[in-house]
Amino acid sequence: xxxxxxxxxxxxxxxxxxxxxxxxxxxxxxxxxxxxxxxxxxxxxxxxxxxxxxxxxxxxxxxxxxxxxxxxxxxxxxxxxxxxxxxxxxxxxxxxxxxxxxxxxxxxxxxxxxxxxxxxxxxxxxxxxxxxxxxxxxxxxxxxxxxxxxxxxxxxxxxxxxxxxxxxxxxxxxxxxxxxxxxxxxxxxxx
Numbered sequence: 001x002x003x004x005x006x007x008x009x010x011x012x013x014x015x016x017x018x019x020x021x022x023x024x025x026x027x028x029x030x031x032x033x034x035x036x037x038x039x040x041x042x043x044x045x046x047x048x049x050x051x052x053x054x055x056x057x058x059x060x061x062x063x064x065x066x067x068x069x070x071x072x073x074x075x076x077x078x079x080x081x082x083x084x085x086x087x088x089x090x091x092x093x094x095x096x097x098x099x100x101x102x103x104x105x106x107x108x109x110x111x112x113x114x115x116x117x118x119x120x121x122x123x124x125x126x127x128x129x130x131x132x133x134x135x136x137x138x139x140x141x142x143x144x145x146x147x148x149x150x151x152x153x154x155x156x157x158x159x160x161x162x163x164x165x166x167x168x169x170x171x172x173x174x175x176x177x178x179x180x181x182x183x184x185x186x187x188x189x190x191x
Contacts, residue, residue, distance in 0.1 A: 015039070019046075025083060047125035051095035052081035052174045054113070054182040055105060055132045062161050062179065063103055066152040077154075077164070078172045079179075081127070091128045100138045103153060108134025113181040118173055129178045131185060158183060 016032040020043070027046045032039065055063040064077045082098035084091065092110055099105050113129040156164075162183055165176045 025085070043122075045123040045125070047123050049084040049091075049125060050081055050127045051084065051091050051098060052079050052127055052129045052178055053095050053099050053107075053132050054079050054129065054178040055099060055103065055107065055135055056158060056182060056186075057133075057135050057155065060158050060186075061155040062158050062182070063105070064154050064156050064161060064175070065102060066154070068150075072171075074171075076172050077170050077175060079129075079175050081174060092130065095128070095130045095132070099132060100140065102151070104138045104140065105132075105135050106138045107132035108136070111185065113178065113185065116177060127174060129174065129181060131182050158186075 013034045014031050015034055018030045019027050020030055021028040026048065028043060029046045030041060030043050032041050057063075063080065065080055066075050066077050068075045080099050080102040082094065082101070084094050086094065086097070089097070092112075095110070096106070099107060109132070111131045113131055115126050115128040117123075117126055119125065158179070161170075161175075162179055164170045165179060170176060
């Protein structure tokens with residue numbers, strides 16, 4: 001017998017919510033809740049969510065971006081990604097905007113690879129990962145500031161990028177998950 005497990009959304013009664021810190025992008029929230037008859041307090045980051053893009057060209061190379069990430073003090077390799085910080089913008093439009101802003105690219109074909117919680121014990125962030133193919137230059141160059149001002153962009157054969165994940169050279173969870181899902185999608189199409 002096969003059991004199909006699935007995450008289950010649950011509405012637990014929240015008796016009090018306070019914002020302990022308001023930030024430019026996200027807040028730190030404290031919720032007091034009644035969980036199975038127990039009064040408990042949980043703190044978490046209230047996050048607007050994000051979209052990420054596995055951009056693969058016709059030579060089956062994936063676009064990787066190296067960017068400084070202060071919380072981990074690392075210039076890490078990532079896939080293009082960005083916050084859902086434009087009011088009323090759907091996730092696909094956000095992904096398209098981020099690919100243009102971070103890599104000056106547009107894509108002809110877009111597929112959702114799924115939506116994922118990266119750190120559900122401490123953050124409300126959900127990130128939707130897209131596969132983008134049929135790439136071409138956007139014809140526009142975007143100004144990049146702060147951590148984006150010295151980003152490096154590299155086109156890496158998909159199998160080499162996957163080996164980087166396997167070898168532990170890339171620690172970014174969105175990059176690892178996106179590459180694995182994109183490779184699986186491509187493999188299934190060819191099967």
